[in-house]
Amino acid sequence: MSTLSPLALPLDAYEITELLTWRRALHAQPELSLTEHDTHAFLRAALREMGCHAETVGGTGLKVVLGQGAGPALLLRADMDALPVQEQSALPFASQRPGCMHACGHDAHMAMLLAVAKRLKVNEELLPGRIVLCFQPAEENGRGALALIGDGVLDDPPVGGALGLHVWTGLPVGTISAAPDGVMAAVGEFIITVKGRGGHGAMPHTAMDPVVAAAAVVQALQTIASRRTDPLDPVVVTVGSIHGGSAFNVIADDVVLHGTCRSFSKELSERLPDLVADIAGAAAASHGASAETVYNQHTIVLRNDRTMADLVASAASSTPGVRHVDRTMRMMGGEDMAYYLERVPGCFFFVGCGNLDGSSEPHHSPRFVIDEAGLPMGANVMLRAVANYFAG
Ligand SMILES: [Zn+2]
Numbered sequence: 001m002s003t004l005s006p007l008a009l010p011l012d013a014y015e016i017t018e019l020l021t022w023r024r025a026l027h028a029q030p031e032l033s034l035t036e037h038d039t040h041a042f043l044r045a046a047l048r049e050m051g052c053h054a055e056t057v058g059g060t061g062l063k064v065v066l067g068q069g070a071g072p073a074l075l076l077r078a079d080m081d082a083l084p085v086q087e088q089s090a091l092p093f094a095s096q097r098p099g100c101m102h103a104c105g106h107d108a109h110m111a112m113l114l115a116v117a118k119r120l121k122v123n124e125e126l127l128p129g130r131i132v133l134c135f136q137p138a139e140e141n142g143r144g145a146l147a148l149i150g151d152g153v154l155d156d157p158p159v160g161g162a163l164g165l166h167v168w169t170g171l172p173v174g175t176i177s178a179a180p181d182g183v184m185a186a187v188g189e190f191i192i193t194v195k196g197r198g199g200h201g202a203m204p205h206t207a208m209d210p211v212v213a214a215a216a217v218v219q220a221l222q223t224i225a226s227r228r229t230d231p232l233d234p235v236v237v238t239v240g241s242i243h244g245g246s247a248f249n250v251i252a253d254d255v256v257l258h259g260t261c262r263s264f265s266k267e268l269s270e271r272l273p274d275l276v277a278d279i280a281g282a283a284a285a286s287h288g289a290s291a292e293t294v295y296n297q298h299t300i301v302l303r304n305d306r307t308m309a310d311l312v313a314s315a316a317s318s319t320p321g322v323r324h325v326d327r328t329m330r331m332m333g334g335e336d337m338a339y340y341l342e343r344v345p346g347c348f349f350f351v352g353c354g355n356l357d358g359s360s361e362p363h364h365s366p367r368f369v370i371d372e373a374g375l376p377m378g379a380n381v382m383l384r385a386v387a388n389y390f391a392g
């Protein structure tokens, strides 16, 4: 666009201060998935102060509709929940709640969406279409997006596109990533119970040792990635916990393995439950034991629409402070933003908030800290993308 709409002017110093004040206040009062009551009240008050009426959706979520017009609306989403992590950041505005921390940056997402909301509300008469702002609970457990969709956030008004963002400490400040197609993986969870027959640790021949069988299952599961699937179709199988036995000289009755599978294609994510169960069963059987597998599919592959990813990349390339626009980054982490993007074309993009030397702590770490200089950039990219979306 040759002339920049007032909607899309970069945030000014006052707006940036307000954004960071919101972010720090939210950071200090984190809440776990589906218990975001204080967060809900905070957001409702901030929205009310800027003249926005918020509807409650998905339990603790909020929805605001701005603008007018008959065409399809654009949905903007921020997630709200924190993690069961004891904060060790040493920040002056660190979590005041023991064992709970905004260790993924969802506090920043809410603050950026509040800044976007205020700018859009102030200029509401200039909005050429309708915007649906969604503050979504329970991203970390993968349940929030479907709850909001169930409450009709894509239907009233009808939504034709969706944008969301995630701060990312793996990218330096000044980098925005908006890749087309699949950018985040489908997430599956498995619980395998390896069943043997307990006995005396000195007389294994009189028992059926599930610990040895479980060790074989862990090894065999790795052949899913190395032998059973197309090497060009990424897959990760991780056994995150293993529990069994009670004493050094006793053979246990059973061992429970708890793990996750990540994949990038629908076909593979649909094959994985049977692959895990078959391999676990066969490996356990080779030791005379048996295995029972329960498999839960969490989120699906998150796919960015190519046109919407181009829209965000073009908005980012003209945003002050943005030095690099990446078009390729994808990762084996999962996101329930995938459920909106399964239904409407959209883009989920990443906002660099890490150190330039790559030394930042990863997400979910108790020492997770973001560089707040990335936050105005994220909000500015969102505002430009909104203006360009309706400019056609
Ligand atoms: Zn997270």
Ligand SMILES: [Zn+2]
Binding pocket: 104, 105, 106, 139, 166
């Ligand atoms: Zn997150």
